[in-house]
Amino acid sequence: MGKVYLTGAGPGDMDLLTIKALKVIRNADVVVYDRLVNPEILNEAPQDAEMIYVGKADGKHTLPQDEINEVLYQKALEKENVVRLKGGDPFVFGRGGEEAKYLRDRGIDFEIIPGVTSAISVPAYAGIPVTHRGIAVSFRVVTGHEAPNKQKSQIDWNSFRYDETIVFLMGLHNLANICENLIKIGKAPDTPCAVIQEGTTNNQKVAVGTLENIVETVKKEGIGTPALIIVGQVVSLREDLKWFR
Template sequence: MAKVYLTGAGPGDIELLTVKAARIVKEADIIIYDRLANPKILDMAKENCELIYVGKQNGKHSVPQNEINEMIYQAALKHETVVRLKGGDPFVFGRGGEEAIYLYQRDIKFEIIPGITSAISVPAYAGIPVTHRGVTTSFRVVTGHESADKKISQIEWQSFLNNETLVFLMGFHNIELITTNLMKYGKSKDYPCAVISKGSTPDQKVVVSTLENIVEDSKGIPTPAIIVVGEVVKLREQLKWTY
């Protein structure tokens, strides 16, 4: 009986791949993988494993999501062990739920293998904790990219007025919109924020600034990049441990 493993690859550092994910990658008959999955993970695959790239980046979708769903389904009709390898965690803006529902509706068995999400690991690699006693007791993970066909944003900007940490994923191309909205709805122009590029890899770069200046200060930084907004950014000075 075929089974699809919707597998999180973690944030980039291959040593953050889970033991379970590594095991199933080694057993896979076919791996359908994303752009953000560390390519070294594919070196773990067995010799006759089929590899299919379906990577996406802003404005350049290699394969539309509906076609990826069908591709996974078709792979399950031909192979016993199918791995859908996704950067970070499959259920944190990874569209893993959509893929799982597509398989469920077609009576294909699936399993979710969680991955370490960049929302917490990338700030950690930059020396920025998403929570810290006496600073903030909560954090929120927000999409920085909404579908172009949405006429009204689902992001509740007016709800970001407390001191919780905000982590925007997939949002660097919208950084000006994000910072403008945060200031529009009450955040101070001097509020601390950071952009972390290629987090947890040897190419990691970190820019620390304010809401008012981060757009200019981070100009030209390579993607993928996440945006962290909150007082916890100030702790990087003491907690920076790498890159």
């Protein structure tokens, strides 16, 4: 019986992959990987490793999550080293907890290898710190895309009223709704906001505006997915701190 390594591949830049992640990838018998994993990272796997794509895009899932869980289980019965490779960090909206529990319930050994999360690294590559002395001493990370079959949203918009920095992952298609809800609960319409496409990669694009105009700015700049949204006064630091081109 093998072991499953639930591994974070980081936000995109190959150099942000952790040393531990690189070690297990290079020793993998099977790699089960997501859509946002940098192909350069996949090239680090042994030539004879079995590569299984289970990527998810908006409305298009190669496999539903319960079937991905079962793939990991079955491969662990067949092979010694199974790497489950996820963009970012497996425990930040990566459903790593669900996969770990599924394996534990079936007696499969697993290890969690954290990855550099896009929630912090992508804004950093855009010159936006999520905290800054005198501006923000806290930040919140929120899913921008809840499961469509949910009976009721788990997002309590009123609780966001006093948050200094808010980062939304996977929220581009819901951008208008996000801005509308934040203004509705009392955020100023001129609150700075940025949307970052494919952060930390050579395809990175950044649109900067306010809650009031960011939707139009994103359309004008041609920003696409995957994208991250960051809201707060820290966005105004970008002009002084932007460094990555």
